[in-house]
Amino acid sequence: WLKVRAHSYRSLRTTQILVVVQAEPLIMALAFAAGGLPVAVSPVALDASLLVAPPAAALRGAAAVAAPAPSSGGAWGAVAAAAVAGAAVAGGRRRKAKMAAARAPAAASFVGVQAKPSLRGACMVVCAGATLPEGRKLRVAVVGGGPAGACCAETLAKAGIETYLIERKLDNCKPCGGAIPLCMLEEFDLPMDIVDRKVRKMTMISPTNKEVQIGQTLKDDEFIGMVRREVMDDFLRKRANESGCTLINGLFLSMTLPKSKEESYVLTYNDFAESDGTSRQGIKKTLEVDVVIGADGANSRVAKEIDAGDYEYAIAFQERMRISDEKMDYYKDRAEMYVGEDVSPDFYAWVFPKCDHVAVGTGTVIDKKGIQKYQQGIRERAKNRIAGGEILRVEAHPIPEHPRPWRVKDRATLIGDAAGYVTKCSGEGIYFAAKSGRMCAESIVTRTEMGTRMVDDRDLFDYINKFDAQYGPTYIVLDLLQKLFYTSDAARESFVDLCEEKYVQEVTFDSYLYKTVQGNNPIGDIA
Secondary structure (H helix, E strand, C coil), rough: CCCCCCCCCCEECEEEEECCCCCCCHHHHHHCCCCCCCCCCCCCCCCCCCCCCHHHHHCCCCCCCCCCCCCCCCCCCHHHHHHHHHCCCCCCCCCCHHHHHHHHHCCCCCCCCCCCCCCCCCCCCCCCCCCCCCCCEEEEEEEEEHHHHHHHHHHHHHHHEEEEEEEEECCCCCCCCCCCCCHHHHHHCHHEEEEEEEEEEEEEEEECCCCCEEEECCCCCEEEEEEEEHHHHHHHHHHHCCCCEEEEEEEEEEEEEECCCCCEEEEEEEEEECCCCCCCEEEEEEECCCCEEEEECCCHHHHHCCCCCCCCEEEEEEEEECHHHHHHHHHHCCCECCCCCCCHHHHHHEEEEECCEEEEEEEECCCCHHHHHHHHHHHHHCCHHHHHCCEEEEEEEEEECCCCCCEEEEEEEECHHHHCCCCCCCCCHHHHHHHHHHHHHHHHHHHHHCCEEEEHHHHHHHHHHHHHHHHHHHHHHHHHHHHCCCCHHHHHHHHHHHHHCHHHHHHHHHHHCCCCCCCCHHHHHHH
């Protein structure tokens, strides 16, 4: 049960609420209803009778929010209506303001609840557990060295926390479109030389092969970055290592869970670094740590160890293909998205440019066994532009469709794909993976006072609450868009027609490049 005291107020063009709660689902519901605005969270005694929904008028046209039933988490679908109703954020910002907003964390804002503000029911947020012995720092193992794990490990190591990053394939080439938003380059201090292509043109191709050119609203210095995951991930891991993180080339196998607050997690893994080269299994080793962070992808072993629950997933299939220089010139600053029942029943297919080749692929949730058929469909639709191409690599990988039911258990948590942070409609996950990793690490650093105190689950829920408040509306809106436009060829044709509108292009690119929900009335736009 939950005790919530909140009230809304007008501050120029925005509405903010303070929520004092214990459980995750209601935090998400109220945060989404307020458009993902800052939420301050604290554990308190619980009393459902005191649940107060913010006035509808105060939420700029949002419907009143009903109290959700207690659950184990995963309440994203239950709050969809409230989320979309309050997701509007005034657009038209200048680029500098957008970049600043993209970098800013979800700050806590404290606001009264009733008509007459009162401190009744207020409480103090208690940070972390007991102080660690003098000279000993918190020990954290991050399992998985993609953008989520590497960014998490780097932030922890910079704060002086004893950090271990376990990655089984240091030359891993994850199947991925490789698109990153402009704000990510500055926010995560990424060098421009890891960007293979700067995409400024996007061609949307309908089921009837109608082509709509998108990108006229981009400024000269705006673009979508195209990267190879093996290049970017390697850069991020090396930077984490240089910051003081211990990088382990190993395969995580299992872990023994602690039976008390004082006991450690014991991880078992195969260490490949010290193998003599004749064994692919490596040398079995163990590692004792205080905190475990699962960043090991959609098939996360850490998630299984902590019983985080299952989620629906899509299968992405991709072929890296080398085409002639003449054909490659067409894709030097262009990406293509194809929609239609022949290329995917519930997603899109793509041709994305890389450094000296293109990635041609598709994905589906509802017909995973038919993925080869849909891959043949995109080959056929794009045949005039990829004819004679040499297939360099064939890749397939699961993509989560929604967050796991549980993302925290005791002193273990999940980030990135392991947690389920991939958006529907677009299938984007790189930025949100890196952001979740950094936000998780920042919560640990702050609440353990630079690693001098023990962690408990409240410290890890701090990151979950902030991430959900900041990005929940984006996930909900894109989920609804996928359900609206990816269900039939008639709907897909309408979707491509809609993309001709200059306003739609401007809102779409601004929202993607700067990771803020843009537009004067996105709900009206959807309608």
